[in-house]
Amino acid sequence: MHRSRLGAVIIDCRTEDLDRAAEFWAKALNRPARKPQDPADGNYRELHTPPGEIAVAVQEVEHQSRVHIDIETDDIEAEVARLEKLGARRVAFVKRWWVMEAPTGQRFCVVRPQRADFASGANEWPG
Amino acid sequence: MHRSRLGAVIIDCRTEDLDRAAEFWAKALNRPARKPQDPADGNYRELHTPPGEIAVAVQEVEHQSRVHIDIETDDIEAEVARLEKLGARRVAFVKRWWVMEAPTGQRFCVVRPQRADFASGANEWPG
Numbered sequence: 001m002h003r004s005r006l007g008a009v010i011i012d013c014r015t016e017d018l019d020r021a022a023e024f025w026a027k028a029l030n031r032p033a034r035k036p037q038d039p040a041d042g043n044y045r046e047l048h049t050p051p052g053e054i055a056v057a058v059q060e061v062e063h064q065s066r067v068h069i070d071i072e073t074d075d076i077e078a079e080v081a082r083l084e085k086l087g088a089r090r091v092a093f094v095k096r097w098w099v100m101e102a103p104t105g106q107r108f109c110v111v112r113p114q115r116a117d118f119a120s121g122a123n124e125w126p127g
Numbered sequence: 128m129h130r131s132r133l134g135a136v137i138i139d140c141r142t143e144d145l146d147r148a149a150e151f152w153a154k155a156l157n158r159p160a161r162k163p164q165d166p167a168d169g170n171y172r173e174l175h176t177p178p179g180e181i182a183v184a185v186q187e188v189e190h191q192s193r194v195h196i197d198i199e200t201d202d203i204e205a206e207v208a209r210l211e212k213l214g215a216r217r218v219a220f221v222k223r224w225w226v227m228e229a230p231t232g233q234r235f236c237v238v239r240p241q242r243a244d245f246a247s248g249a250n251e252w253p254g
Contacts, residue, residue, distance in 0.1 A: 006156050006183065009136060009196060013231040021231045027213050028198070028229070029133050030250040054181045056133065058231075065232030067194045069136060071155070086154050102155070104140040104148045104185075105192030123157040 003122035004079045007072030007114050008055035014065045018045060022058040031056060040095070052121075055114050070097075070109045072118060079110050082125060130249035131206045134199030134241050135182035141192045145172060149185040158183060167222075179248075182241050197224075197236045199245060206237050209252055 013021040022033035022045035031047035047056040055070075073079035080090060080098050087103035097111040113119075140148040149160035149172035158174035174183040182197075200206035207217060207225050214230035224238040240246075 006136070006181075009133075009181075011196075011231070011233065013233075015231060024213055024215075024230050028210055028215070052179060054133075054136075065229075067136075067196060067233055069138075069194060083155055086151055088151075088155070102192075103151050104138070104142060106138065106140075106194055 001124055001127050002073060002075035002078040003119070003124050004071050004073035004082075004110075005118070005122040006054065006069060007111065007118075008057060008070040010068050010070060010109070011056070011058045012061040012063070012066050012068060013058055014061055014063065018043065018058065018060040021045075021060070022047070025056070025058050029056065033058065051115070051117055068106065068108050070111045070114070072111050072113045072115065072122075074113055074118070074122075076110055076112065078125070078127070083110065128251055128254050129200060129202035129205040130246070130251050131198050131200035131209075131237075132245070132249040133181065133196060134238065134245075135184060135197040137195050137197060137236070138183070138185045139188040139190070139193050139195060140185055141188055141190065145170065145185065145187040148172075148187070149174070152183070152185050156183065160185065178242070178244055195233065195235050197238045197241070199238050199240045199242065199249075201240055201245070201249075203237055203239065205252070205254070210237065 015021045026033040033045040036044050043060045045058045088100045091099040097109045142148045153160040160172040163171050170187045172185045215227045218226040224236045228234050
């Protein structure tokens with residue numbers, strides 16, 4: 001058995017000023033932006049959302065600006081395999097997550113649990 | 128005073144088979160797809176999310192597949208004006224909502240309240 005759910009909205013911004021990009025979204029959504037704890041994630045700004053709300057982050061990217069979703073899971077390999085059976089395909093493994101492409105064309109990521117209430121709110125999938 | 132918040136994730140799919148597109152996302156997120164009550168919204172499938180969760184819908188579109196977010200509000204004109212001051216611009220009024228473009232390049236929509244718990248969870252903006 002493993003678990004997964006819709007975990008985050010990631011706002012990908014083609015920008016040379018990540019803090020300014022994050023400031024717009026922080027004010028638009030009224031969720032203050034902060035730097036991630038891990039300096040290796042310096043291309044992100046997390047919008048501080050209360051428990052129970054979907055996570056939101058702003059990412060500096062080199063491709064065109066867009067929005068993507070993250071699916072959070074306690075077993076990345078099992079979740080990726082489940083999604084492949086539904087028609088998604090693996091694109092690349094990056095740091096700690098898989099980038100995938102849906103059969104409908106959108107890219108999304110399969111990531112480790114991001115939110116503290118993950119266990120109580122996630123879908124359970126039989127092994 | 129008006130209120131707003133991040134209301135929905137809309138999965139825009141360039142497809143001729145909306146039900147099949149919605150089926151992937153319904154199974155991926157474990158949220159069953161259903162047709163909207165209003166036949167005029169036949170280009171949407173709503174994924175049935177429990178109270179407190181962000182709304183998710185799959186939309187058939189003619190542009191390339193992508194993901195966009197909706198901001199829900201009890202005063203569309205006031206919310207659009209607030210977002211314009213932050214740097215967003217109006218693109219088009221469609222049916223009941225404004226399509227806007229963020230200064231970071233993403234399009235998003237400003238829509239009427241979509242979720243039953245809107246009033247308790249929304250941000251309040253002084254008039």
